[in-house]
Amino acid sequence: xxxxxxxxxxxxxxxxxxxxxxxxxxxxxxxxxxxxxxxxxxxxxxxxxxxxxxxxxxxxxxxxxxxxxxxxxxxxxxxxxxxxxxxxxxxxxxxxxxxxxxxxxxxxxxxxxxxxxxxxxxxxxxxxxxxxxxxxxxxxxxxxxxxxxxxxxxxxxxxxxxxxxxxxxxxxxxxxxxxxxxxxxxxxxxxxxxxxxxxxxxxxxxxxxxxxxxxxxxxxxxxxxxxxxxxxxxxxxxxxxxxxxxxxxxxxxxxxxxxxxxxxxxxxxxxxxxxxxxxxxxxxxxxxxxxxxxxxxxxxxxxxxxxxxxxxxxxxxxxxxxxxxxxxxxxxxxxxxxxxxxxxxxxxxxxxxxxxxxxxxxxxxxxxxxxxxxxxxxxxxxxxxxxxxxxxxxxxxxxxxxxxxxxxxxxxxxxxxxxxxxxxxxxxxxxxxxxxxxxxxxxxx
Numbered sequence: 331x332x333x334x335x336x337x338x339x340x341x342x343x344x345x346x347x348x349x350x351x352x353x354x355x356x357x358x359x360x361x362x363x364x365x366x367x368x369x370x371x372x373x374x375x376x377x378x379x380x381x382x383x384x385x386x387x388x389x390x391x392x393x394x395x396x397x398x399x400x401x402x403x404x405x406x407x408x409x410x411x412x413x414x415x416x417x418x419x420x421x422x423x424x425x426x427x428x429x430x431x432x433x434x435x436x437x438x439x440x441x442x443x444x445x446x447x448x449x450x451x452x453x454x455x456x457x458x459x460x461x462x463x464x465x466x467x468x469x470x471x472x473x474x475x476x477x478x479x480x481x482x483x484x485x486x487x488x489x490x491x492x493x494x495x496x497x498x499x500x501x502x503x504x505x506x507x508x509x510x511x512x513x514x515x516x517x518x519x520x521x522x523x524x525x526x527x528x529x530x531x532x533x534x535x536x537x538x539x540x541x542x543x544x545x546x547x548x549x550x551x552x553x554x555x556x557x558x559x560x561x562x563x564x565x566x567x568x569x570x571x572x573x574x575x576x577x578x579x580x581x582x583x584x585x586x587x588x589x590x591x592x593x594x595x596x597x598x599x600x601x602x603x604x605x606x607x608x609x610x611x612x613x614x615x616x617x618x619x620x621x622x623x624x625x626x627x628x629x630x631x632x633x634x635x636x637x638x639x640x641x642x643x644x645x646x647x648x649x650x651x652x653x654x655x656x657x658x659x660x661x662x663x664x665x666x667x668x669x670x671x672x673x674x675x676x677x678x679x680x681x682x683x684x685x686x687x688x689x690x691x692x693x694x695x696x697x698x699x700x701x702x703x704x705x706x707x708x709x710x711x712x713x714x715x716x717x718x719x720x721x722x723x724x725x726x727x728x729x730x731x732x733x734x735x736x737x738x739x740x741x742x743x744x745x746x747x748x749x750x751x752x753x754x755x756x757x758x759x760x761x762x763x764x765x766x767x768x769x770x771x772x773x774x775x
Contacts, residue, residue, distance in 0.1 A: 356435045357443025358387045365428050366390065367452040369407055375454065379507060379566065385451075387442050398436035401429050408567060408691040412683035417698040420569070459570040460499040462608030466515075466588060471602035472534065474509045480594045481536045482735055484528035487607065488588040490520065496579040496612035500562030501570035506603040510564065511593040511737065515607045517559040520585025523549060524558045528589050539735055556766065560622035560745065561588065562607060565659075567691035573620040575654055576700060578749045579612040580620045595737060618749050620654070623760055625711050626768035627742040632663065632731040637718040639663075641742050643711040643768070648761030651707075651748035652700035658684050659692055659743040662723040663715040663731065669744060674706035681709075689723065689737070700749060708762075713742050743768075 356362065366374070366384045374380030384390045390397075400406035407422035424432075435441070455461065466487040474480070504510045518524055524545065528535040537544065542556060549555035561580065562571055573580040582588070592605065627643035658667040664687040672678045682695055719727040725738040733741060743765075750759060760766070 356431055356438065357441050357447065358390065358435065359443040359445055360447035361431050361443075362390075362435050363387075364449050365424070365431060367449065369422065369424060369428070371452055372454070372459075377457065391440050391442075394436040394440035398433050401432050408688070408693065410684045410686055410688060410691070410693065411695055412685055415680045415683045416695070419696040419698045420694070458501060458503070458608055460501045460572075460608055460610045462501070463611040464609040465606055466609075467606035468590065468592075468604045469531070471505075471604040472592065472594070474506070474594050474601045474603060475596055476598055476600045477596050479736060480596065481538055482541070483534045483536045483592050483594075484525045485534050485590045485592065486518075486528045486530045486532065486587055487515075487590055489530055490585050490587045491582050493584045494615075495582040495584075496615055497561070497582060497609050498574040498579050498612040499570060499572045499610040500580075501608045502562050502564035502605060503608070504564065504603050504605045506601050507566070508597060509594045509601050509603060510566075510605070511595045512563065512565045512591075513593070513605050514563045514591040515561040516589045516591060517561050517582050517586050518589050519557065519559070519583060522557060523555050525589055530587070553766065558589075559586075560624075562609075563745070564605075565692040566689075567693050568657075569694070571694070574612060574616070575620065576618060576652060576749055577616055578618040578620040579616040580622075593735065617752065618652075619752050619754070619756070621748050621750060621756060621759060622745065623748055624743060624745040624765045625709060625763055626744070626765055627711075627713075628733045628768050630731065630733045630740050630742060632715050632717050632740060634728050634730050635718050637716050637720065638665070639715045639717060641713055641715075643713075643742055643744065643763065644708055645760055645764040646708045646762035647703055647705060647748075648758045649750055649754050650705050651703050651750055651759065653681075653697060653703050654700050654747040654749060655694050655696045656682055656744055656746045657692060657694040658682075658687060658713070659741060659745065660687060660689065660713060660715065661737050661740050662689050662725060663717050663721060663740055664689055665714040665716040665721075667711065667713040667744070670710045670712075671701070671703065672708040672710060674704060694745075703748075706761075709744075709746075711742070711744050715740060 370384050374382060374384040376383055382393055401424055409422045411418060468485055502513050502515060504513060545555045546553055625643040625645040627641045630641055632639040656669055666687055667684045668680060669682040670678055670680050717727055717731060731740045
């Protein structure tokens with residue numbers, strides 16, 4: 331209790347402009363700029379998700395008070411993992427000293443200091459965060475209306491690949507982030523009937539919310555028609571994705587093509603978007619395969635006004651895997667998510683706890699070192715939603731909410747990635763649960 335009271339009093343003093351002794355001579359060039367380069371400029375620069383640039387004193391100075399509030403309340407940098415569980419390679423947290431420096435700078439008038447003290451500029455790749463060897467783009471800009479509901483839309487962006495192609499990294503870059511709910515680049519295997527209306531040069535295909543059930547029905551009940559491979563994704567807060575961890579890469583098999591799933595939301599302003607995908611190719615065939623997997627629960631029934639509705643999902647591994655990352659995904663009522671590993675020995679541990687989920691920052695949590703999961707390991711996901719009037723993001727607390735594509739509906743998914751030996755049959759990696767089973771269940775509802 332004493333530690334909690336001390337922390338609360340310290341935060342209150344910081345926000346109120348309390349004592350910042352020892353930091354009275356803080357200047358932008360000497361003290362603040364190195365912190366911004368290390369933690370902020372990756373997003374806060376032209377063309378990235380940050381709404382303002384922190385590259386120069388002139389562009390940063392007007393935001394000094396906002397920076398103080400954001401770091402003192404730990405709203406920025408965005409990071410929601412409970413520090414008691416897991417160790418993550420992409421953790422974004424400021425030290426107590428860095429926070430004190432930024433607060434002191436704002437409290438003391440945000441002085442510029444001597445330009446001679448500034449460090450060398452941070453190096454960023456203009457337009458990309460990877461070094462793409464191949465770039466694919468929507469064939470033409472997609473028109474986005476000011477109002478209304480926009481269904482998931484599918485557009486083929488590549489011809490079939492002539493040979494097996496190994497990918498080391500990928501990045502999706504919308505040209506209008508403000509309207510993008512998500513974009514996913516999918517690999518459609520040769521001969522697949524998945525979204526077969528979406529062909530290179532064809533009009534964008536928007537099949538509607540019952541698309542999976544309709545595909546299964548057209549395929550005489552065979553759920554294999556849903557088979558595709560997640561390649562690269564984009565949602566707010568999602569960075570470029572690397573697949574060359576521990577001598578691995580992602581495979582685009584010969585004969586496959588790439589199909590975009592794009593979902594836009596309206597915000598009162600007309601616009602257009604021409605999203606592009608960059609792929610950095612592996613220099614040689616890898617030793618291991620980087621695979622996308624995941625778990626989902628489509629049977630959601632969130633009662634009106636319920637402040638703590640719960641649902642669960644799971645998957646079971648049929649092979650030993652190196653576990654690389656996980657990404658909680660819900661919509662506007664999402665409250666928290668916990669992912670636990672249950673081992674064949676019966677032992678169980680929490681590998682991720684996100685006590686305060688934020689739809690606006692859907693972070694992928696990369697393990698600092700891939701976790702070694704033996705065959706038979708189960709991952710259990712527990713999530714909660716706040717459908718009460720106390721949730722300021724809640725579109726309608728009087729509604730009973732079910733699974734659906736739109737942000738005012740809900741989802742429970744946890745995209746993940748694993749690494750397996752190249753000799754492993756991909757069909758045997760998931761032994762129970764997972765996306766395919768959830769998709770089939772949703773189609774049957």
